Amino acid sequence: MWLYLAALLGLYFLHRWYQERQMVGNLTEKYVFITGCSSGFGNHLARHLDARGLWVLATCTTQKGAEQLDKVTSERLKTTVLDVTSKESVAAVTEWVKEQVGKKGLWGLVNNAGIGVPSGPNEWLTKDDFAKVINVNLLGLIDVTLHMLPLVRRARGRVVNVCSVNGCLACFGGGYCPSKFGVEAFSDTLRRELHPFGIKVSIVEPGSFRTPIQSKSAESYEPLWSRLPSDLKECYGQKYFEQCDKTLVFINF
Amino acid sequence: MWLYLAALLGLYFLHRWYQERQMVGNLTEKYVFITGCSSGFGNHLARHLDARGLWVLATCTTQKGAEQLDKVTSERLKTTVLDVTSKESVAAVTEWVKEQVGKKGLWGLVNNAGIGVPSGPNEWLTKDDFAKVINVNLLGLIDVTLHMLPLVRRARGRVVNVCSVNGCLACFGGGYCPSKFGVEAFSDTLRRELHPFGIKVSIVEPGSFRTPIQSKSAESYEPLWSRLPSDLKECYGQKYFEQCDKTLVFINF
Numbered sequence: 001m002w003l004y005l006a007a008l009l010g011l012y013f014l015h016r017w018y019q020e021r022q023m024v025g026n027l028t029e030k031y032v033f034i035t036g037c038s039s040g041f042g043n044h045l046a047r048h049l050d051a052r053g054l055w056v057l058a059t060c061t062t063q064k065g066a067e068q069l070d071k072v073t074s075e076r077l078k079t080t081v082l083d084v085t086s087k088e089s090v091a092a093v094t095e096w097v098k099e100q101v102g103k104k105g106l107w108g109l110v111n112n113a114g115i116g117v118p119s120g121p122n123e124w125l126t127k128d129d130f131a132k133v134i135n136v137n138l139l140g141l142i143d144v145t146l147h148m149l150p151l152v153r154r155a156r157g158r159v160v161n162v163c164s165v166n167g168c169l170a171c172f173g174g175g176y177c178p179s180k181f182g183v184e185a186f187s188d189t190l191r192r193e194l195h196p197f198g199i200k201v202s203i204v205e206p207g208s209f210r211t212p213i214q215s216k217s218a219e220s221y222e223p224l225w226s227r228l229p230s231d232l233k234e235c236y237g238q239k240y241f242e243q244c245d246k247t248l249v250f251i252n253f
Numbered sequence: 254m255w256l257y258l259a260a261l262l263g264l265y266f267l268h269r270w271y272q273e274r275q276m277v278g279n280l281t282e283k284y285v286f287i288t289g290c291s292s293g294f295g296n297h298l299a300r301h302l303d304a305r306g307l308w309v310l311a312t313c314t315t316q317k318g319a320e321q322l323d324k325v326t327s328e329r330l331k332t333t334v335l336d337v338t339s340k341e342s343v344a345a346v347t348e349w350v351k352e353q354v355g356k357k358g359l360w361g362l363v364n365n366a367g368i369g370v371p372s373g374p375n376e377w378l379t380k381d382d383f384a385k386v387i388n389v390n391l392l393g394l395i396d397v398t399l400h401m402l403p404l405v406r407r408a409r410g411r412v413v414n415v416c417s418v419n420g421c422l423a424c425f426g427g428g429y430c431p432s433k434f435g436v437e438a439f440s441d442t443l444r445r446e447l448h449p450f451g452i453k454v455s456i457v458e459p460g461s462f463r464t465p466i467q468s469k470s471a472e473s474y475e476p477l478w479s480r481l482p483s484d485l486k487e488c489y490g491q492k493y494f495e496q497c498d499k500t501l502v503f504i505n506f
Contacts, residue, residue, distance in 0.1 A: 138387070170437070179435070
């Protein structure tokens with residue numbers, strides 16, 4: 001009887017020891033760079049990692065967003081403004097990160113910046129609507145990754161690409177789903193290529209979360225509907241438009 | 254005995270009747286628009302459908318390609334030059350197609366145009382390398398589709414997007430796999446949206462075929478390798494480059 005109890009206790013401590021081995025240590029010596037920190041997942045992650053003691057380098061799309069994040073975080077967290085679609089902006093921020101991390105390199109790169117609009121029935125959109133989303137969510141993510149890789153390599157770090165369930169399942173029209181499908185492909189090849197260097201590449205595929213990307217996504221299809229030529233409006237019909245709009249309200253809770 | 258034979262014969266004719274019902278009729282009254290007909294699948298399809306008696310509207314990237322196709326096909330097949338990345342070119346060709354098909358509309362739209370290079374290890378490439386491929390294979394395909402849809406609707410036709418096995422499985426770096434993943438997403442949503450209009454949307458996912466897109470794809474990684482900064486060359490090593498190049502030769506047969 002006592003023998004069994006001792007064995008169980010031993011197993012329990014073995015399990016705890018194993019669990020603790022999975023935890024990342026020396027958090028206070030690690031640098032993490034996160035894009036899209038004005039709101040949503042990026043903002044939450046930046047504040048969370050700051051509270052855990054990591055050195056967080058957070059980018060926002062606006063100065064206002066950066067200042068707001070600065071106010072609610074420690075002095076260890078640094079912010080800057082980044083437009084992932086601008087090659088100049090990405091290059092400048094890379095230099096800034098280089099200065100910050102020095103020889104330590106970048107332990108974590110979190111590509112979180114993304115937009116959701118314009119989205120809607122494909123035929124109601126233009127090429128520019130698709131390009132706008134793909135430029136941020138896919139090409140912007142690729143550009144930031146390519147620039148940061150030398151710093152990530154220095155720390156044998158990790159890349160985390162915030163994708164979406166819509167990276168596997170295309171549920172609505174517009175550039176969002178194609179861009180997230182693209183992120184899956186890019187991450188898959190990058191993961192295999194960087195494995196020999198000890199760099200991990202992960203994706204996160206969130207489902208339906210109430211973050212600003214969703215509430216901003218499309219409050220109404222009215223702007224898309226109103227610009228449609230009359231013959232196309234006739235094809236789809238007022239009822240189709242109204243039902244689409246109702247579904248949107250449902251999606252946005 | 255005779256009863257069994259008669260029943261078998263009956264089943265055979267029923268099977269043949271069912272098979273024939275699956276065949277598309279009135280081919281000589283149908284218009285098909287195909288992009289990327291200078292070579293490869295597009296060229297083959299254009300010649301095949303021309304021989305079957307359809308009205309083929311074939312686009313090539315160069316005047317030379319168009320002239321060569323004209324030479325080997327009937328007078329029913331018409332060619333024009335199209336750059337799918339140029340909005341003006343897509344708009345102009347749409348007008349040309351409108352004139353050709355008149356009230357009949359477009360029974361088939363085959364988005365076949367695509368490029369494969371630059372491709373290679375992701376870290377050896379730039380954002381522009383990715384953008385180049387995505388602009389043709391994904392945004393170009395979307396633009397052509399959006400322009401042609403009213404004509405396809407008129408004929409209750411079908412859209413066929415030539416994707417790739419790399420639309421499901423990302424095997425190598427660069428913009429090709431992300432672009433093809435994106436085509437899958439776009440086609441999935443478009444299929445559901447156009448179903449009520451009686452328009453079918455299909456994709457083709459070819460595996461490894463010896464078409465010019467492949468032989469042009471990357472004869473050698475030498476140009477990418479030679480432009481790499483020396484520290485990155487050192488990271489990957491000469492052996493890695495040589496093995497990559499060997500794999501390419503293998504892929505290209």
